[in-house]
Amino acid sequence: xxxxxxxxxxxxxxxxxxxxxxxxxxxxxxxxxxxxxxxxxxxxxxxxxxxxxxxxxxxxxxxxxxxxxxxxxxxxxxxxxxxxxxxxxxxxxxxxxxxxxxxxxxxxxxxxxxxxxxxxxxxxxxxxxxxxxxxxxxxxxxxxxxxxxxxxxxxxxxxxxxxxxxxxxxxxxxxxxxxxxxxxxxxxxxxxxxxxxxxxxxxxxxxxxxxxxxxxxxxxxxxxxxxxxxxxxxxxxxxxxxxxxxxxxxxxxxxxxxxxxxxxxxxxxxxxxxxxxxxxxxxxxxxxxxxxxxxxxxxxxxxxxxxxxxxxxxxxxxxxxxxxxxxxxxxxxxx
Amino acid sequence: xxxxxxxxxxxxxxxxxxxxxxxxxxxxxxxxxxxxxxxxxxxxxxxxxxxxxxxxxxxxxxxxxxxxxxxxxxxxxxxxxxxxxxxxxxxxxxxxxxxxxxxxxxxxxxxxxxxxxxxxxxxxxxxxxxxxxxxxxxxxxxxxxxxxxxxxxxxxxxxxxxxxxxxxxxxxxxxxxxxxxxxxxxxxxxxxxxxxxxxxxxxxxxxxxxxxxxxxxxxxxxxxxxxxxxxxxxxxxxxxxxxxxxxxxxxxxxxxxxxxxxxxxxxxxxxxxxxxxxxxxxxxxxxxxxxxxxxxxxxxxxxxxxxxxxxxxxxxxxxxxxxxxxxxxxx
Numbered sequence: 001x002x003x004x005x006x007x008x009x010x011x012x013x014x015x016x017x018x019x020x021x022x023x024x025x026x027x028x029x030x031x032x033x034x035x036x037x038x039x040x041x042x043x044x045x046x047x048x049x050x051x052x053x054x055x056x057x058x059x060x061x062x063x064x065x066x067x068x069x070x071x072x073x074x075x076x077x078x079x080x081x082x083x084x085x086x087x088x089x090x091x092x093x094x095x096x097x098x099x100x101x102x103x104x105x106x107x108x109x110x111x112x113x114x115x116x117x118x119x120x121x122x123x124x125x126x127x128x129x130x131x132x133x134x135x136x137x138x139x140x141x142x143x144x145x146x147x148x149x150x151x152x153x154x155x156x157x158x159x160x161x162x163x164x165x166x167x168x169x170x171x172x173x174x175x176x177x178x179x180x181x182x183x184x185x186x187x188x189x190x191x192x193x194x195x196x197x198x199x200x201x202x203x204x205x206x207x208x209x210x211x212x213x214x215x216x217x218x219x220x221x222x223x224x225x226x227x228x229x230x231x232x233x234x235x236x237x238x239x240x241x242x243x244x245x246x247x248x249x250x251x252x253x254x255x256x257x258x259x260x261x262x263x264x265x266x267x268x269x270x271x272x273x274x275x276x277x278x279x280x281x282x283x284x285x286x287x288x289x290x291x292x293x294x295x296x297x298x299x300x301x302x303x304x305x306x307x308x309x310x311x312x313x314x315x316x317x318x319x320x321x322x323x324x325x326x327x328x329x330x331x332x333x334x335x
Numbered sequence: 336x337x338x339x340x341x342x343x344x345x346x347x348x349x350x351x352x353x354x355x356x357x358x359x360x361x362x363x364x365x366x367x368x369x370x371x372x373x374x375x376x377x378x379x380x381x382x383x384x385x386x387x388x389x390x391x392x393x394x395x396x397x398x399x400x401x402x403x404x405x406x407x408x409x410x411x412x413x414x415x416x417x418x419x420x421x422x423x424x425x426x427x428x429x430x431x432x433x434x435x436x437x438x439x440x441x442x443x444x445x446x447x448x449x450x451x452x453x454x455x456x457x458x459x460x461x462x463x464x465x466x467x468x469x470x471x472x473x474x475x476x477x478x479x480x481x482x483x484x485x486x487x488x489x490x491x492x493x494x495x496x497x498x499x500x501x502x503x504x505x506x507x508x509x510x511x512x513x514x515x516x517x518x519x520x521x522x523x524x525x526x527x528x529x530x531x532x533x534x535x536x537x538x539x540x541x542x543x544x545x546x547x548x549x550x551x552x553x554x555x556x557x558x559x560x561x562x563x564x565x566x567x568x569x570x571x572x573x574x575x576x577x578x579x580x581x582x583x584x585x586x587x588x589x590x591x592x593x594x595x596x597x598x599x600x601x602x603x604x605x606x607x608x609x610x611x612x613x614x615x616x617x618x619x620x621x622x623x624x625x626x627x628x629x630x631x632x633x634x635x636x637x638x639x640x641x642x643x644x645x646x647x648x649x650x651x652x653x654x655x656x657x658x659x660x661x662x663x664x665x666x
Contacts, residue, residue, distance in 0.1 A: 067412075101445025110444035117411060118443065122435050128401050129436065132408015132416075139364065139390060139414060159431075162401030169396065323446040324480045326504035 010218070015285045018060075018217050020294055022052040022273045025076035027298050028085060031306065032075070032092060032106075036252055040309075041092045043105045044121075046073040050247035051179060053272035055080050057220025058147065058177050058242070061228035065115070067146040069130040072107035072121035073179075077149060082114040085301055086308035095312030102315055103323065123184070124157030126150060127176075131163050134172035134237075145231050147175045152241075153184025155201065156192050164205040164239070171236040175228055176202070178239065179214065181246045186258035202239035214242030215270045245270070340521040348493035348522070349379045349455075349511065353417065356501055357387050360415055363501060366393035366402055367419030376421045377457060377516050403429035403454065407437050407506075410452040415501050420456040423472045423510065437506040438481030449504045453497065458486075459550045459600055460648055461514035466636035469644075471600040473510040473549070474607030477577035483507045484577040485531055488515065488552035490522045492575060495529030503531065512550030534581040536588060540570035543658045544588040546611060547598040548574035551649050555598050558654035565655075567662050577607055585611065586618045593624040594661040598649050603631035625661040630654050 010018070029047045036045050048055070055076040062068070062081075070077040078088055083099050091098025092106050100110045100119070108119035117133065120126035130148035137144045154160050155178070167174045178198055182189050189196050202209035208230065212223040220242060227238035245267040249256050256264075280286045286294075343351070356363045365380060371394040374381035384392040395402040399420060406418040420426045426433070433454070441449050460469035477484045485500060485507060487493045493511070500507035537552065538559050547555045552573050559569040572588050574580065589595045595615055599608040612627040633647040 098445070100443060100447070103445045104443045108443040110440075110447055112444075112447040117408075117448065118440070120436070122431055125404070125431055125435055128404020128432055129408040129411065131401060132405035132410070133412045134408070135405055136409040136412025136414045139409070140412075159400045159404070162396070162398035163404075165396060166398060166401045166405060323442045323444075325483075326441065326449045327446070328504075 010285070012285045015280050016290070016294065018056055018221075019273070019276060019280065019286070020298065021056040021080050022217065022276070023294060023298050024085070024301065025052045025055065025079055026273060027302055028079065028088070028305070029075060031302050033252070035092070035306070041106065043107070044072070044251045045106050046251050047246070047248040048073050048076040050267065050271070051181060051214065051244045052076055053217035053220050053276070054177070054179050054214045054242045054244055055149075057217045058224040058240070060221050061175070061224035062145060062147055065144050067115040067117060067130075067133045067144065068149070069117045069126040069133070069146065070119060070149045071123075071126060071151060072119070073151070074109055074119055074149070075106070078109040078111065078116055078119075081111070081116050083109065083111045083116060085305035087111070089305040089309040090312045093309040093312060094314070095309060096315045097308065097312040124150065124154040124159040127154065127159055127163035130174050131167050131172060134167065134174045135170065138170070138172055143173070143232055143234075145173050145175050145228050147177055149177045149179060151184065152178055152180040152182070152189055152198060153187070153192070154178075155198055156184070164202060164207070164237075167237040168205045168207045171234070173231045173234070174237040175224070175231050176237060176239040177224070178241045179244055180241050181244050183246065183250070183259065185250045186254070188258070198241045199239065202241070207237045207239055209239035209241070211241040211243055214244030215272045215275065217272055217276055339524055341524045342519065342521050343490065344516065345490060345493045345518045346377065346379055346516040348490045349497070350381065350383070352494045352497035353380060353383060354386065356417070356497055357383065357391060360501070362413065362415040363417065364391040364393060364414065365417045365419060366395050366406065368395055368397055368421055370394060370419050375419070377513065379516070380419070399425055399428035400432055404432040404436060406452050406454065407432060407440070407450055410450045411448055415451055417453045417455060417497070417501070420454060422468050422513075423456050423458040424467050424470055426456050426472070433476070433482065433506075433508070434479055438479050441505065442481060450506050451501070451504050452506045453500045453509065454506070455509045455511060457513045458510040459512040459514055460637050460644060461550065463639055463641055463644055464637075465639040469637035471632070473508075473577055474599065474601040476508055477580075477607055477610075479578070481506070482578065483531065485509045486549040486575060486577055487511065488549050488573055488575070490518070490520050491526055492529055494522065494526055496531055498528040499531045502528075507531070510549060514550050518553075531576055532579070532581065534575055534584040535573045536570060536584070537573045538569070538571040540568040540592060542568045542592055542662050543594040543596060544570045544572055544592045545596050545598060545654065545658060546572045546574065546585060546588070548577065549600065551598045551600050554649065554651050555654055558651045558658065561651065561655050562658055565659070567658060569658055580611070580614070582614050582618065585614065589615050589619050590622045593622055595623075596628045596630060596654065596657045596661065598630045598654055600632055600649060602634050603629055604634060606631060625664070628657045628661055630657050
């Protein structure tokens with residue numbers, strides 16, 4: 001099963017695909033930060049930079065039929081899941097062409113076509129949704145997986161414990177993907193948890209759980225493939241703790257008083273894109289020319305997405321109160 | 336099948352509605368604490384586990400946030416869940432899921448994801464259950480756009496509202512008043528679904544509108560009867576639905592009677608009675624012959640002792656006095 005146990009087994013095409021997705025997230029978010037400074041994007045903007053290997057690796061374990069529940073740091077997940085960069089950018093611009101019609105913004109990307117259920121900005125609040133989506137699949141006899149992403153901060157919430165218990169008790173097909181970037185906003189894991197081994201905590205709910213190097217896209221993919229296979233086979237939920245690190249501040253407003261520059265620099269030595277690129281170079285899977293082509297492709301995609309967002313339309317204010325309740329068709333039935 | 340009336344309790348009417356929903360739609364299932372083996376903490380779901388099995392009558396751990404949120408997720412996944420919360424006070428443990436997810440996801444997703452979820456819970460006082468099992472938070476919930484709030488007070492509504500709620504594409508909360516479960520009466524054997532959009536005039540009158548809902552409907556009807564004995568013709572409006580409020584029916588009644596008393600088991604400050612009062616003054620101020628009056632619960636956590644609990648709740652004499660004061664001008 002393990003089609004990607006180490007990068008030595010990746011073909012050139014497979015390797016470049018993974019690198020491309022990580023680069024798409026990184027460059028998109030760098031552009032978002034510039035657009036934020038320029039006032040084009042407002043509200044909260046939580047960047048995923050540094051953590052790209054988790055979304056890129058883990059989402060490769062899913063099929064189109066599976067579901068994804070994510071957090072407010074979800075640009076990368078939405079993008080890799082297949083939401084177009086234009087629709088993501090337009091959403092951040094608050095335009096109708098955005099994937100949530102400009103009603104959600106950066107923290108609330110949704111997309112029915114790719115079964116992407118947000119975009120949840122209450123820490124831990126997405127876990128019950130994932131449990132319910134999985135329950136619906138189980139009750140309807142479908143063999144789909146629901147992948148639920150959340151940060152290690154969610155582990156302190158009561159909902160985490162309730163949901164881990166319920167998913168295990170009812171043997172539900174949930175893949176719990178904990179993105180442990182060590183800080184719940186500014187609160188270090190060791191300052192908020194009596195037991196900092198999160199896989200150990202999860203294992204106490206009688207489900208398979210193990211830590212994974214979240215800075216290594218191949219390790220992430222390998223772990224997610226194994227876990228998703230078990231979940232899909234009816235083995236109940238799995239918990240993966242992806243050990244990763246956020247290179248940027250929590251949001252655009254964070255002065256980063258809670259961690260040292262040195263610590264950030266040390267983690268940057270493990271940059272998932274730089275380290276993966278170096279490995280691919282060693283294996284002669286990419287060279288300067290290939291990288292330049294890749295960067296060029298990504299830059300053009302971002303340029304097109306930004307132009308799409310700029311050209312998008314603002315929803316008429318008369319439509320302000322739409323989508324509070326479902327709109328019924330003329331025959332009285334709901335759509 | 337005949338239309339002859341049958342005799343049953345409010346509890347049995349609820350159970351009949353649940354049974355019928357489970358029979359009609361394979362996507363419907365019931366989940367909550369002790370809904371299965373125990374038979375429901377108020378025995379509403381008694382017998383349903385045996386009839387429909389543990390998959391569809393699903394006991395949950397004591398995890399309100401998880402199982403209410405799982406109801407939301409299951410609704411997103413194509414099911415038609417009915418989630419039972421034992422009592423309104425416990426629903427506060429799931430408030431995040433109700434307010435931040437159920438009420439928002441349709442809007443936040445730009446109309447992509449609707450949530451056809453029904454949440455049932457017991458509300459209200461009158462059973463000496465003190466300050467953590469007796470409150471009336473339905474007015475609070477009515478503050479939230481994105482959900483609908485139903486308060487069945489009659490046997491017809493107890494039996495008919497559930498199916499209408501399940502057919503609704505959006506989250507619907509049903510508040511069942513605990514003091515009504517043993518209420519017995521006759522309804523048509525084939526009584527069907529009822530609308531969940533309008534208020535109902537339960538008794539016609541011309542001197543004063545008594546506007547209420549849920550558990551206090553019956554006290555209010557009793558007060559109207561006493562007022563009739565004193566020569567005052569009171570109209571009784573049962574709100575039935577607290578969100579969206581059927582404002583036209585309310586205003587039409589007050590336009591007929593020119594006086595309004597609102598009876599609400601919730602607290603007065605910031606409650607649904609205040610909202611109704613505001614709508615009356617906004618809508619038909621110049622029809623009023625007297626200020627709008629309110630009879631609400633005393634602003635204390637519900638006490639245990641019987642005499643104190645009774646004193647805290649809206650009672651018939653207070654409703655009668657409020658109406659008399661408006662009509663005789665001694666308010």
